Amino acid sequence: MRRGKEETTETIRQLVDIARTHFTEYGYADTALESIVQAANLTRGALYHHFRNKKELFRSVLEGVQREVADKVEQAASTSEDVWQQLYLGCRAFVMAAVEERNKRIMLVDGPAILGWEEWRAMDQRHSMRLLRAQLQTMQEQGCLRQAPLEVTTYFISGGLNEMALWLARESLNEHALDEAMNALSMFLEGFKQSSA
Amino acid sequence: MRRGKEETTETIRQLVDIARTHFTEYGYADTALESIVQAANLTRGALYHHFRNKKELFRSVLEGVQREVADKVEQAASTSEDVWQQLYLGCRAFVMAAVEERNKRIMLVDGPAILGWEEWRAMDQRHSMRLLRAQLQTMQEQGCLRQAPLEVTTYFISGGLNEMALWLARESLNEHALDEAMNALSMFLEGFKQSSA
DNA sequence: TAACATACATACAGTATGTATGTAAACTGT
DNA sequence: ACAGTTTACATACATACTGTATGTATGTTA
Structure with a gap:
């Protein structure tokens, strides 16, 4: 046996x-x-x-999903030298990964409800969100990012990307949606640029 | 009986x-x-x-929550004539309402998981999100908002506010957090301004 | 006031999680 | 190499909750 x-x-x-x-x-x-x-x-x-129980099984599943997504984000970002490009490419990779059927629901919908928002966020911190935060910090230190509080900014962008992904997943019938979303994304990020660099 | x-x-x-x-x-x-x-x-x-079942009871509860929150948003926005102030005040009111214990979990965490994201969003559309979208549209038509696709923009901001609220709820120990969040919020919204008005 | 609808209570069936226990195979030390 | 222990499962059972079917008393209406 x-x-x-x-x-x-x-x-x-x-x-x-x-x-x-x-x-x-x-x-x-x-x-x-x-x-x-x-x-x-x-x-x-x-x-x-x-x-131990159903919840822990779910936790394991989510860990795997998060690892996969974070890997893609990191890899995508690393293909550029420019910090703005890195940010954009990372966000783009995140959205594209989050849209995927086998990630979307587990990561963005059920995750927070099952584990509770705090634990879910803590796990996210260890993966994709950590990358986003680090990138924003680097950019802030380089003075090319608006001097907004780092924490809130990270949460805002992260939350925005999540919803954007869920919207995109639903809209993905039309091929146009992805372009539109990415278009909007780069526009948002523009908004964070420091004008007096 | x-x-x-x-x-x-x-x-x-x-x-x-x-x-x-x-x-x-x-x-x-x-x-x-x-x-x-x-x-x-x-x-x-x-x-x-x-x-009919537990889910429908939850739906009823959520409807009530959404109505309350949307009311506060609408009321807050209506206190100003300036479209930018309206947007800011509305977002601020939303975050402050969403932070409240009796709204937070039902509206932002359990809602999407229980009803499914689509139905949850559909309900949100009928309440707070509708107001946000309408406001953005007005502003776009007045030419004071960046010409980003309306749909994605709405989702992005909405998602951002949601996460911001959840973060704030956890951080609300320190009195400073709210200011910081609101500070960041107005900075984000700045980012959407049309420079060549 | 008789017939019907409504607002509940009661009882039961089904299904799911979780726990306690049993068992055979693999590992361990001597 | 083999006795003892641990590990990886299976089996059986307790518990809990949702949902349904049915019963009943009260209000409503013709």
């Missing part, structure tokens, strides 16, 4: 993976743990051996 | 009212309908007579 050490981590990976697809498709509340373990040819006993 | 017509609407009002406090305190998921009806000296039978 018991699998080797590698097979064990594989079991966990599989559970998280399947959970992610179910949470994506049905949402957290309407996903029965039973349906997850069935898809993995296991029983709930196995799941409860590896995770 | 059956109460007169007035007493009936009073029953409903009471249920929604109590539900709101419970949803506020424990969140949607951790609120048992039983505890609500107990507080109202009723049984779940009564509740299910007036509401």
Whole structure:
């Protein structure tokens, strides 16, 4: 019955993976743990051996999602030397990742409600938001960003991007929407520029 | 047993009212309908007579919250003649209302997760967001707002304000935070100004 | 006042989470 | 290498909550 050490981590990976697809498709509340373990040819006993409860399983899933998204953001930003380009490219990458079906709901809709906003934000801090904050700080230190309080600014932009992504996800029928959104995005960021540089 | 017509609407009002406090305190998921009806000296039978299910009860609660918040926004904005002041005052009123314990979680955290983002947004459209959008449109038509696509802009600002409110709610220990947030807010809005007016 | 609708209560069914316990396989030290 | 321990699961059960079906008394109306 018991699998080797590698097979064990594989079991966990599989559970998280399947959970992610179910949470994506049905949402957290309407996903029965039973349906997850069935898809993995296991029983709930196995799941409860590896995770304390449903919430912790969700936490694991969300961690994975956040890591993926943050990776994309970081990678996108790193393709430029210009701080403004970096900011724009990072935001753009974030929105494009957040729009994806397998990230959107878990990360932006269910996340805060299940974990509570504080914990959700704390996790976000460790991933994408950390990058945004760091970038804004750098820019502020270089004097090319309006001297707004760093904290609030980060939250405002982050929240704005989140909603923008959700809107875009719904609107994404028309190919035009992405351009429009990115267009607007660069305009917003312009607004943060320090005129007397 | 059956109460007169007035007493009936009073029953409903009471249920929604109590539900709101419970949803506020424990969140949607951790609120048992039983505890609500107990507080109202009723049984779940009564509740299910007036509401199709738990979700619909929540919908009713949220409607009330949204109405209240939108009222405050509208009222605050109407105290000025200047469109920029109107926008600022409206946003400020929204943030201050959203921060309140009895609005915050229901409106900003649980709302999207329970009803789904689309339905939540649709409801928001009928309340606060409608005002924001209308205001932005007016300003755009007057040529004092950057010519960004109206839709995305509205979503971006709205999302930004939401997160700002949630951040502020957590930070509200220090009296300084509100000033800081409002300070930042007016700076953001500055960013949307049309320079070549 | 008889017929009906409404406002509730009661009882029950279904389903989900979580917990306690059992068991076989893999690892551990000697 | 093998006895003991731990690990990875399965099974069985307790608990809790939503939702539904049904019963009943009271108000309303023809």
